[in-house]
Amino acid sequence: IPNAFLLEQNYPNPFNPITTIKFAIAETQKVELKVFDLLGNEVATLFNGIADGGKIYESVFNAGNLSSGIYFYRLETKNKVENRKMLLLK
Secondary structure, rough: OOOOOOOOOOOOOOOOOOOEEEEEEOOEEEEEEEEOOOOOOEEEEEEEEEEEEOEEEEEEEOOOOOEEEEEEEEEEEOOOOOEEEEEEOO
16 A cells, blocks of 8 residues: 555556556545646646545556657646656657
């Protein structure tokens, strides 16, 4: 059971076109998980709502409509923000 803020690296990485991102937080609170391109444009919102503390969440990202390249995903709560990089190869 997670008792801290956790954002795992997506799997698989590189991916084509589907990948999975897992995250968890310690306390129940509002969470946003978003994907951005290299220019900082938001390309997807994978989670936007109240997440239960101590629970592992799994979001599937389908990038079938995007071009190959580097993307970033960001997990944001009121207290912390964390980013990770992923690579889409078509």
